[in-house]
Amino acid sequence: MTIELIISRDTTLLVPMLHDAEEDDSRIEYAIDDEANTSYAAFLGGDCIGAAVMHWDAHESEIIYIAIRGDARGKGYGKLIIGELIHIAQQQKTQALIVGTATTSVENLIFYQKCGFRMDSIRKDFFSYFQTPVYEHGILMQDMVILRHDLGTV
Numbered sequence: 100m101t102i103e104l105i106i107s108r109d110t111t112l113l114v115p116m117l118h119d120a121e122e123d124d125s126r127i128e129y130a131i132d133d134e135a136n137t138s139y140a141a142f143l144g145g146d147c148i149g150a151a152v153m154h155w156d157a158h159e160s161e162i163i164y165i166a167i168r169g170d171a172r173g174k175g176y177g178k179l180i181i182g183e184l185i186h187i188a189q190q191q192k193t194q195a196l197i198v199g200t201a202t203t204s205v206e207n208l209i210f211y212q213k214c215g216f217r218m219d220s221i222r223k224d225f226f227s228y229f230q231t232p233v234y235e236h237g238i239l240m241q242d243m244v245i246l247r248h249d250l251g252t253v
Contacts, residue, residue: 102179104139104151104187113138116150120166122233127152130163141167141180148176151184159247160188162198181214189250196250199243201226203235208244216246 107113110128117127130152131138141149148171152163162184167177188196198216200207208218225243226233233240 100143100175100179102149102176102183103142104180104183105142107138107140108132109140112140112147113150113152116140116147116168117152117164117166119169120164122229127164136163141176141183143171143176149180151180153184155188155191155193157191157193159195159197160191160193162196165198177210178214185215185248185250194250196248197245199225199245201235201240202242202244203238203240205236208246211246214248216248218244219247220245 108131110131113131114124114127118124121127130136136152136154138152139150140147141151147168149165149167151165154161154163162181165177165180167180185196196216197219198211199222200211202221212218222243222245224241226240229240
């Protein structure tokens with residue numbers, strides 16, 4: 100099974116796909132439109148099953164957003180997309196990938212660790228921009244955990 104990442108700035112395709120990663124569509128659109136970022140549509144055959152937005156840097160590149168279409172979750176596609184992003188990072192000789200998720204997003208924390216990421220730091224009060232408080236597992240979403248995957252490239 101092969102996932103193909105296609106560079107795209109098609110907000111009509113990417114924003115709905117990434118909405119589960121970020122509730123504020125304008126923030127997603129901003130990230131896609133930002134020339135410093137690269138956004139990808141993830142295709143399995145001719146079917147778009149996911150998307151990602153990356154900020155590439157030689158030292159430390161960040162997965163800004165990543166999401167899999169709801170009906171395609173739990174089939175290993177997220178791990179395949181992460182694998183492709185790691186491959187691109189290694190080709191670019193990036194030293195590490197980082198990704199952030201809410202401290203309350205237990206499933207995401209497990210997923211990223213299964214993909215080789217390790218907890219690195221906390222961004223306190225990261226989610227203070229939310230207009231309405233968001234709760235996961237009965238816990239107020241406030242802080243972001245940054246996870247890091249060292250790639251060993253120079």
